[in-house]
Amino acid sequence: DAKTTQPTSMDxxxxxxxxxxxxxxxxxxxxxxxxxxxxxxxxxxYIIHGLKNNETNEMASLIITEDRKSSTLILPHATLRDTAxxxxxxxxxxxxxxxxxxxxxxxxx
Amino acid sequence: xAGVTQSPTHLIKTRGQQVTLRCSPKSGHDTVSWYQQALxxxxxxxxxxYEEEERQRGNFPDRFSGHQFPNYSSELNVxxxxxxDSALYLCASxxxxxxxxxxxxxxxxxxTVL
Numbered sequence: 001d002a003k004t005t006q007p008t009s010m011d012x013x014x015x016x017x018x019x020x021x022x023x024x025x026x027x028x029x030x031x032x033x034x035x036x037x038x039x040x041x042x043x044x045x046y047i048i049h050g051l052k053n054n055e056t057n058e059m060a061s062l063i064i065t066e067d068r069k070s071s072t073l074i075l076p077h078a079t080l081r082d083t084a085x086x087x088x089x090x091x092x093x094x095x096x097x098x099x100x101x102x103x104x105x106x107x108x109x
Numbered sequence: 110x111a112g113v114t115q116s117p118t119h120l121i122k123t124r125g126q127q128v129t130l131r132c133s134p135k136s137g138h139d140t141v142s143w144y145q146q147a148l149x150x151x152x153x154x155x156x157x158x159y160e161e162e163e164r165q166r167g168n169f170p171d172r173f174s175g176h177q178f179p180n181y182s183s184e185l186n187v188x189x190x191x192x193x194d195s196a197l198y199l200c201a202s203x204x205x206x207x208x209x210x211x212x213x214x215x216x217x218x219x220x221t222v223l
Contacts, residue, residue: 032209036212041216042216043113043199043201043214043215043216043217044152044199044201044212044214045214046211046212046213049209049211085151087151092207093206093207093208093209094203094208094209094210094211094212095142095157095164095165095206095207096142096154096157096165096167097142097152097154097212098154099144099151099152099153100151101150101151102151
């Protein structure tokens with residue numbers, strides 16, 4: 001069972017920041033927060049992961065609250081190609097990743 | 110650098126038949142995990158292979174079995190197919206077990222059971 005709660009769907013205007021929330025109130029101290037996305041008819045793609053500190057890479061930023069009970073994935077300048085299902089996963093490592101239903105993000109022109 | 114490759118991409122079977130799906134991991138990767146993704150749902154973990162042995166297993170019946178070869182490639186076998194086995198089957202690879210790095214997924218094999 002997924003340990004996270006995400007909105008079912010979200011819309012974002014092209015060029016604007018997309019902020020995708022995730023609740024993980026039962027996260028344990030050594031569990032990481034992972035984000036993957038799945039564009040239609042493709043396999044999931046890794047985006048970013050973090051433990052306590054905020055993380056940034058070329059794709060996105062991950063903001064984790066101080067109590068670690070929630071996080072936000074930020075796509076700074078969303079494009080139409082960012083339309084996908086985004087999965088937030090809490091796990092000790094990359095074994096046995098438990099995907100929930102995710103958030104369907106639609107980027108609109 | 111080839112990523113994770115899976116074959117076949119699509120296949121159709123009838124109830125009761127058996128199917129074998131194949132996966133070649135990304136170069137340098139030695140761990141393969143298999144996932145089942147039903148339409149409209151997130152991927153569900155089936156099992157993971159490392160050093161030619163099944164290391165972890167999700168909540169799937171024994172009809173689902175696998176194998177890993179010395180070159181790290183892997184097969185997923187499903188026996189006595191049911192209509193509910195219709196899904197996208199995804200293979201993911203990584204380097205070693207128990208790491209926090211990313212999983213690399215293939216494009217999947219879409220199985221339709223009639």
